[in-house]
Amino acid sequence: MRNIWTIAKKEIKTYFTSPIAYVVIAVFLVLVGFFFYSALSWFNSQAIQMAQNPYYAQQININQMVYTPLFHNMSIILLLMLPLLTMRLFSEEKKTGTDELLFTSPVNVGQIILGKYLAALVVLAAMLGLTGLLSVFTFAYGNPEVPQILNGYLGLLLMGAAFIAAGVFFSSLTENQIVSAILTFGALLLFWILNWAAYSASGMWKDVLNYLSVFQHFDDMTRGILDTKDVVYYVSFAFFGLFLTHSVIQSRRWR
Amino acid sequence: MIEVEHLTKKYGDLIAVRDLSFKVAKGKIWGLLGPNAAGKTTTMRVLTGYLPATEGKATVAGFDVFAQPNEVKRVIGYLPEVVPLYPEMTVSDYLSFVAALKQVPAAKRKPALERAISVSNLASVKGRLIKNISRGFKQRVGIAQSLIHNPDVLVLDEPTIGLDPAQIKEIRELIKSLKGEHTIILSTHHLAEVTQTCDGVVIINEGGLMASGSLEELTASFREKDRVILRLRRGHEDALTALRTIPGVEKVTRHNGELAVEWNPGKDLRENVSRMAVEKEWGLLELRTAAMNIEDLYLRVVSGGGEP
Known part of the structure; x- marks a missing residue:
C-alpha cells in the first residue's frame, strides 16, 4: 500500500506541477458550466410556461430537466478528455527511460499500475468535485433531490474510473502519447456506441451488446437508479483494463 | 558479492548475452568492457532485475536475481545508460521520491537525502528543476539516486558518457571514493576508465565472455x-x-x-x-x-x- 501511495503521490504532483491537471480541470469546468447554464436557462423558461398549467406544473422536475442532460454532457466531455489525462502515464516513462528506475526498484508491477491509476482517479475526483459548486444555484433557488444527484456523480466517477483504466492500458502499449490517446478514445467510443449495434441485433447478441455498452449502464445511473449490475460492470471494466496493463508490462519484460 | 553463472539472454532469435559467467568480490570495482552492442547493458539489466534472463543464474549479495527480485533490488543501486530523471521535478524532490521508492524508512529519508546530495556534490542545485541543470549535474543526480538507499552493490552503466574531461575526472573520483563500502560494477568502453578506477575487468564481445580477471592477471596471461x-x-x-x-x-x-x-x-x-x-x-x-x-x-x- 505504501508503494502504491509513493507512486500515486509522485504522479499527482506531476499532474499539478505541470499544466496538465490545471488545463484539463479548467477546460472541463468551463464546458460543464456552459452546459449547466444552458440547461438551467432552458429549465427556467420551461418552468415558467408549465407553471401556468396545474397538470404540467406537477411534472416540473429539476433533476430530470437539468441534471440528467448535464450528466450526459459531462460523460461525453470525460470521454474526450480522460484519454488526454492518461496518455502519458506509461508512454512517457518508456520514452524517457524512467521505467528502468521503476522496474528496478523493490516495487511490484501491480503497485506501479495502481499508483498511476489512483493518481488519475484523484484528478478525476477533483474535476467532478469542483462541478459540485454549480449545484449551489439549483439548491438556492430550487429543491433538487440529493440522492439522485449523488447517484449521477457516482455514475460519472465509476465510468471515469473505467475510462482511466482503459487509458492506462493503452498507455502501456506504446511510447507515443498521441497514439495512446487516440487508441483510448477510439476504444472508449466504440464501447459507448455498442448499444447502437444492439438495435439491429436480436436474441443473445442484443443482450450482450447492450450489456457491454458503456452508455447503457450510465443512462440508468443518471436517472437515479442504482443497480449493482451497473456498478459491477464498471468495476469489472476497470479491473480488466488494469489486468491487461499488467499482462502487457510483464510480457514485454519477458520477451 | 555478484555471481553470474552461464547467463544467456535472447531477444527472439537475437542472442544478446551467451553463457556469461563471472564473479565480483565484495568491495571491489569491476569494469564490464566491450565494444558497442557487446551485451554490457543487457547484462546489467538482467542483474538489476529489469530484464529476466533466458537461461542461467545470477546472485547478488546472496539473493537470487530471479527468485528473489525484490530482495536484490533493495541491495542494488542502478544507474542506467539513460539516466532516469523526471525533468519537471526538483533535484531534492526527485531524490526523495527515489528514496521512498527504494523503501528507505520515512525517518531515515532526510539523512539519506543529505548524504546522497553531499556525496554527489549536488548542494548547489538541489532546489532546481532537473530540466534546468547541466548534463554533468544530471549525471550526478543519476549517481545520487543510485546511492540514496546506501546499497551494497552499485551497477553503473556508462557513468561518464557524454561528460567533459573535468566532469569525467570528477565522476571517476566519486566512484573510486565509493569503493570498499560498495561493490561496484561499471560498464564502459573508455579503457582509461578501467585502468583508473577498476580492480578487474570482464571483457565481453558479441554477448560472450572473452576474458575476466584482475588487470594484473590479465596482462600477465596475455603477455x-x-x-x-x-x-x-x-x-x-x-x-x-x-x-x-x-x-x-x-x-x-x-x-x-x-x-x-x-x-x-x-x-x-x-x-x-x-x-x-x-x-x-x-x-x-x-x-x-x-x-x-x-x-x-x-x-x-x-x-x-x-x-x-
Whole structure:
C-alpha cells in the first residue's frame, strides 16, 4: 500500500506541477458550466410556461430537466478528455527511460499500475468535485433531490474510473502519447456506441451488446437508479483494463 | 558479492548475452568492457532485475536475481545508460521520491537525502528543476539516486558518457571514493576508465565472455613476450646485432630511433641489456619496460585473441 501511495503521490504532483491537471480541470469546468447554464436557462423558461398549467406544473422536475442532460454532457466531455489525462502515464516513462528506475526498484508491477491509476482517479475526483459548486444555484433557488444527484456523480466517477483504466492500458502499449490517446478514445467510443449495434441485433447478441455498452449502464445511473449490475460492470471494466496493463508490462519484460 | 553463472539472454532469435559467467568480490570495482552492442547493458539489466534472463543464474549479495527480485533490488543501486530523471521535478524532490521508492524508512529519508546530495556534490542545485541543470549535474543526480538507499552493490552503466574531461575526472573520483563500502560494477568502453578506477575487468564481445580477471592477471596471461625499449645516443647498427647475442633474447627491432628487445617471459634480462649498453659505450639515454597496457589487452581480446 505504501508503494502504491509513493507512486500515486509522485504522479499527482506531476499532474499539478505541470499544466496538465490545471488545463484539463479548467477546460472541463468551463464546458460543464456552459452546459449547466444552458440547461438551467432552458429549465427556467420551461418552468415558467408549465407553471401556468396545474397538470404540467406537477411534472416540473429539476433533476430530470437539468441534471440528467448535464450528466450526459459531462460523460461525453470525460470521454474526450480522460484519454488526454492518461496518455502519458506509461508512454512517457518508456520514452524517457524512467521505467528502468521503476522496474528496478523493490516495487511490484501491480503497485506501479495502481499508483498511476489512483493518481488519475484523484484528478478525476477533483474535476467532478469542483462541478459540485454549480449545484449551489439549483439548491438556492430550487429543491433538487440529493440522492439522485449523488447517484449521477457516482455514475460519472465509476465510468471515469473505467475510462482511466482503459487509458492506462493503452498507455502501456506504446511510447507515443498521441497514439495512446487516440487508441483510448477510439476504444472508449466504440464501447459507448455498442448499444447502437444492439438495435439491429436480436436474441443473445442484443443482450450482450447492450450489456457491454458503456452508455447503457450510465443512462440508468443518471436517472437515479442504482443497480449493482451497473456498478459491477464498471468495476469489472476497470479491473480488466488494469489486468491487461499488467499482462502487457510483464510480457514485454519477458520477451 | 555478484555471481553470474552461464547467463544467456535472447531477444527472439537475437542472442544478446551467451553463457556469461563471472564473479565480483565484495568491495571491489569491476569494469564490464566491450565494444558497442557487446551485451554490457543487457547484462546489467538482467542483474538489476529489469530484464529476466533466458537461461542461467545470477546472485547478488546472496539473493537470487530471479527468485528473489525484490530482495536484490533493495541491495542494488542502478544507474542506467539513460539516466532516469523526471525533468519537471526538483533535484531534492526527485531524490526523495527515489528514496521512498527504494523503501528507505520515512525517518531515515532526510539523512539519506543529505548524504546522497553531499556525496554527489549536488548542494548547489538541489532546489532546481532537473530540466534546468547541466548534463554533468544530471549525471550526478543519476549517481545520487543510485546511492540514496546506501546499497551494497552499485551497477553503473556508462557513468561518464557524454561528460567533459573535468566532469569525467570528477565522476571517476566519486566512484573510486565509493569503493570498499560498495561493490561496484561499471560498464564502459573508455579503457582509461578501467585502468583508473577498476580492480578487474570482464571483457565481453558479441554477448560472450572473452576474458575476466584482475588487470594484473590479465596482462600477465596475455603477455607473450617481455619487452624493453632502449634509447641510445650512438651505435644503433652495432647494438642491433650485439644485443641478439645475449642468451635468451628472441628479437631486437629498431623503431623510431629506439630499439626494442624481446625475450620470453620468465626471466629478467634487463640487467644484461643495460650492462652491454654501458660496456659498448653506446651512450645509454633510456631503458624502459614496455608493459602491456589495457589498450593492447583489449584489442587483443576483442579482435579475436580469446582466452590465453
